[in-house]
Amino acid sequence: xxxxxxxxxxxxxxxxxxxxxxxxxxxxxxxxxxxxxxxxxxxxxxxxxxxxxxxxxxxxxxxxxxxxxxxxxxxxxxxxxxxxxxxxxxxxxxxxxxxxxxxxxxxxxxxxxxxxxxxxxxxxxxxxxxxxxxxxxxxxxxxxxxxxxxxxxxxxxxxxxxxxxxxxxxxxxxxxxxxxxxxxxxxxxxxxxxxxxxxxxxxxxxxxxxxxxxxxxxxxxxxxxxxxxxxxxxxxxxxxxxxxxxxxxxxxxxxxxxxxxxxxxxxxxxxxxxxxxxxxxxxxxxxxxxxxxxxxxxxxxxxxxxxxxxxxxxxxxxxxxxxxxxxxxxxxxxxxxxxxxxxxxxxxxxxxxxxxxxxxxxxxxxxxxxxxxxxxxxxxxxxxxxxxxxxxxxxxxxxxxxxxxxxxxxx
Amino acid sequence: xxxxxxxxxxxxxxxxxxxxxxxxxxxxxxxxxxxxxxxxxxxxxxxxxxxxxxxxxxxxxxxxxxxxxxxxxxxxxxxxxxxxxxxxxxxxxxxxxxxxxxxxxxxxxxxxxxxxxxxxxxxxxxxxxxxxxxxxxxxxxxxxxxxxxxxxxxxxxxxxxxxxxxxxxxxxxxxxxxxxxxxxxxxxxxxxxxxxxxxxxxxxxxxxxxxxxxxxxxxxxxxxxxxxxxxxxxxxxxxxxxxxxxxxxxxxxxxxxxxxxxxxxxxxxxxxxxxxxxxxxxxxxxxxxxxxxxxxxxxxxxxxxxxxxxxxxxxxxxxxxxxxxxxxxxxxxxxxxxxxxxxxxxxxxxxxxxxxxxxxxxxxxxxxxxxxxxxxxxxxxxxxxxxxxxxxxxxxxxxxxxxxxxxxxxx
Numbered sequence: 001x002x003x004x005x006x007x008x009x010x011x012x013x014x015x016x017x018x019x020x021x022x023x024x025x026x027x028x029x030x031x032x033x034x035x036x037x038x039x040x041x042x043x044x045x046x047x048x049x050x051x052x053x054x055x056x057x058x059x060x061x062x063x064x065x066x067x068x069x070x071x072x073x074x075x076x077x078x079x080x081x082x083x084x085x086x087x088x089x090x091x092x093x094x095x096x097x098x099x100x101x102x103x104x105x106x107x108x109x110x111x112x113x114x115x116x117x118x119x120x121x122x123x124x125x126x127x128x129x130x131x132x133x134x135x136x137x138x139x140x141x142x143x144x145x146x147x148x149x150x151x152x153x154x155x156x157x158x159x160x161x162x163x164x165x166x167x168x169x170x171x172x173x174x175x176x177x178x179x180x181x182x183x184x185x186x187x188x189x190x191x192x193x194x195x196x197x198x199x200x201x202x203x204x205x206x207x208x209x210x211x212x213x214x215x216x217x218x219x220x221x222x223x224x225x226x227x228x229x230x231x232x233x234x235x236x237x238x239x240x241x242x243x244x245x246x247x248x249x250x251x252x253x254x255x256x257x258x259x260x261x262x263x264x265x266x267x268x269x270x271x272x273x274x275x276x277x278x279x280x281x282x283x284x285x286x287x288x289x290x291x292x293x294x295x296x297x298x299x300x301x302x303x304x305x306x307x308x309x310x311x312x313x314x315x316x317x318x319x320x321x322x323x324x325x326x327x328x329x330x331x332x333x334x335x336x337x338x339x340x341x342x343x344x345x346x347x348x349x350x351x352x353x354x355x356x357x358x359x360x361x362x363x364x365x366x367x368x369x370x371x372x373x374x375x376x377x378x379x380x381x382x383x384x385x386x387x388x389x390x391x392x393x394x395x396x397x398x399x400x401x402x403x404x405x406x407x408x409x410x411x
Numbered sequence: 412x413x414x415x416x417x418x419x420x421x422x423x424x425x426x427x428x429x430x431x432x433x434x435x436x437x438x439x440x441x442x443x444x445x446x447x448x449x450x451x452x453x454x455x456x457x458x459x460x461x462x463x464x465x466x467x468x469x470x471x472x473x474x475x476x477x478x479x480x481x482x483x484x485x486x487x488x489x490x491x492x493x494x495x496x497x498x499x500x501x502x503x504x505x506x507x508x509x510x511x512x513x514x515x516x517x518x519x520x521x522x523x524x525x526x527x528x529x530x531x532x533x534x535x536x537x538x539x540x541x542x543x544x545x546x547x548x549x550x551x552x553x554x555x556x557x558x559x560x561x562x563x564x565x566x567x568x569x570x571x572x573x574x575x576x577x578x579x580x581x582x583x584x585x586x587x588x589x590x591x592x593x594x595x596x597x598x599x600x601x602x603x604x605x606x607x608x609x610x611x612x613x614x615x616x617x618x619x620x621x622x623x624x625x626x627x628x629x630x631x632x633x634x635x636x637x638x639x640x641x642x643x644x645x646x647x648x649x650x651x652x653x654x655x656x657x658x659x660x661x662x663x664x665x666x667x668x669x670x671x672x673x674x675x676x677x678x679x680x681x682x683x684x685x686x687x688x689x690x691x692x693x694x695x696x697x698x699x700x701x702x703x704x705x706x707x708x709x710x711x712x713x714x715x716x717x718x719x720x721x722x723x724x725x726x727x728x729x730x731x732x733x734x735x736x737x738x739x740x741x742x743x744x745x746x747x748x749x750x751x752x753x754x755x756x757x758x759x760x761x762x763x764x765x766x767x768x769x770x771x772x773x774x775x776x777x778x779x780x781x782x783x784x785x786x787x788x789x790x791x792x793x794x795x796x797x798x799x800x801x802x803x804x805x806x807x808x809x810x811x812x813x814x815x816x817x818x819x820x821x822x
Contacts, residue, residue, distance in 0.1 A: 082476040
């Protein structure tokens with residue numbers, strides 16, 4: 001028997017009609033002879049409503065309480081789906097993280113899953129019951145409620161699929177799969193039928209909002225096939241799997257851009273061993289994820305250090321950096337929230353010359369100034385002025401022929 | 412050091428301003444040198460919103476899921492108060508039932524508390540932290556979320572006070588205490604400064620909405636003094652305590668009325684041993700609480716059996732009774748949802764003649780027909796047509812001099 005984990009996002013359970021729609025899909029999957037475990041996000045808008053309530057109280061709500069608050073959104077949606085399935089004659093039970101036992105560390109608001117117990121879920125499956133599990137939430141060793149960060153329900157889905165050794169984890173969302181770029185800013189964007197974990201990791205970390213990056217890391221580590229698809233259509237979506245020989249190594253699979261980061265520059269840092277560590281240790285201790293880091297070669301014993309952090313953590317990071325900058329006697333700290341990061345991603349890039357220069361040339365042609373550059377084996381990112389973000393993505397999508405599919409015959 | 416359990420109802424935490432108001436009161440109670448444990452209801456309207464969501468799906472939602480759904484209301488309010496207290500510099504932590512461990516049976520939607528563990532709360536108190544506990548919810552032995560029924564947060568408050576051996580359980584609500592009758596229908600109603608557990612039990616079970624009956628049972632059993640008071644005023648409210656010699660035994664303490672019950676009559680029941688048991692066993696198995704039961708003397712081998720149930724359980728009870736009536740070959744089953752129950756309560760009644768006749772005469776003078784009568788040691792209840800409910804309460808309030816305080820000098 002095939003075991004399928006189906007994760008439905010907030011828009012898929014946005015109102016009662018949509019919850020019934022999800023129930024019908026679950027019913028059909030069961031009728032086709034599969035076992036199903038369902039993972040749900042909160043109804044769309046609900047988590048934001050709860051976050052607003054917290055910020056009405058104060059600017060920096062206690063994070064343990066913040067998590068206890070926002071975890072309730074998923075509890076509502078799982079109970080409602082279980083009620084709906086029961087009313088259709090399908091045995092179903094909702095489960096919260098402490099009931100399954102989805103154990104995380106205690107990094108409130110961005111906790112990481114450490115262990116998933118499967119005994120209870122397996123027992124329910126054997127009894128013919130559909131477990132409906134609250135996504136996004138976990139429980140730490142002290143029994144505190146934790147949450148996994150934005151998009152955390154994806155990670156819940158994949159983690160359950162891995163622990164249960166499910167055949168596939170279906171991620172239902174409001175788009176039909178993973179696209180070569182954001183269709184909202186580039187109408188020529190095309191749906192990818194298949195993509196590797198590594199490519200998806202780069203796309204996810206670069207701001208394609210389809211999947212939470214942690215979920216892809218989990219999927220890669222435990223080799224869980226992901227199928228990203230729409231809950232409003234029966235079309236096949238995008239499979240995210242490990243690379244195999246049948247897949248052609250495409251040059252560029254996709255173009256992403258994101259405006260959710262801010263840039264911090266520490267000017268004239270004395271170039272001594274240990275200064276970078278002194279700057280970044282307090283930030284990492286505060287559980288802030290630094291993305292790009294750039295430090296130029298030092299000429300006169302001083303160097304400028306620039307890095308980006310999520311806008312949500314910007315104020316906190318800036319405060320920490322200013323304190324360190326004083327201590328290490330750097331000249332000043334500059335900050336800029338008006339930036340966009342545009343990136344190209346492709347597994348074929350690693351063995352191909354000329355990709356970077358093609359990218360820089362395409363941007364230059366449109367007069368777009370590049371503020372920062374960062375590269376990995378399968379991606380190149382440029383930070384540009386925020387106002388050029390969408391234009392840059394469109395330009396690159398065309399420059400690499402993604403609108404025509406020329407370079408990507410297999411996909 | 413004095414330990415106070417403060418329970419705040421839905422209107423007391425109805426919006427952010429009111430939550431801040433509660434936080435200030437908690438802060439002041441601490442500054443006065445007391446230890447405080449807080450118990451909260453959901454923000455007013457929230458539980459009803461969640462119930463509506465469930466009933467949008469189906470008429471008879473699965474009760475395990477129903478409880479999982481409606482328990483979220485309290486989780487929101489406790490997190491918000493904890494955030495508010497923290498922002499004021501007061502150490503505070505929210506706790507859900509499974510975190511404290513408030514153990515109940517598995518009668519979903521009307522579970523009863525079986526055990527309260529106090530170790531975690533005592534640890535927090537020793538550390539100088541204010542525990543903010545979600546009312547209304549519990550956890551059964553299998554780890555399922557349960558709820559305690561309407562007003563269940565009162566019971567949570569008193570149960571915690573009993574388990575922690577608190578000096579007093581303050582119940583904050585939107586009225587200033589327990590009144591001789593409902594001030595909304597009788598402007599002459601007066602606040603009682605003190606009342607016994609037994610009187611409060613009768614008043615609570617008869618529909619005075621101030622306290623959940625289970626909470627008074629708990630308070631009586633463990634001798635927990637309750638102080639019912641308003642969260643919008645600093646005035647002393649009503650103390651509910653055991654009877655002591657200093658209290659004058661008043662004739663009538665209060666008049667209540669309630670319209671939340673419905674009447675079911677089984678007509679021409681064959682008068683054999685065991686029929687009453689056959690009628691009521693299925694109802695009790697369905698966890699439906701039967702209130703008044705009346706059976707007249709049998710004349711011709713047949714008798715009529717009338718009883719009342721909460722309107723919420725009316726349909727379910729009627730279905731069960733019709734089935735039994737068929738089996739035992741009763742003639743028919745009549746039902747009436749348009750009834751009101753009016754009652755007078757007083758500890759002094761037990762040793763006083765003439766109270767009942769005074770009640771019937773007062774009602775008769777206004778042309779109010781009595782449909783059912785039921786009595787206990789300290790109360791007399793009459794069921795009347797729903798439209799006369801408020802009038803009957805006013806008439807009795809005046810007839811027993813509650814508007815003038817004549818018969819109740821001590822209070």
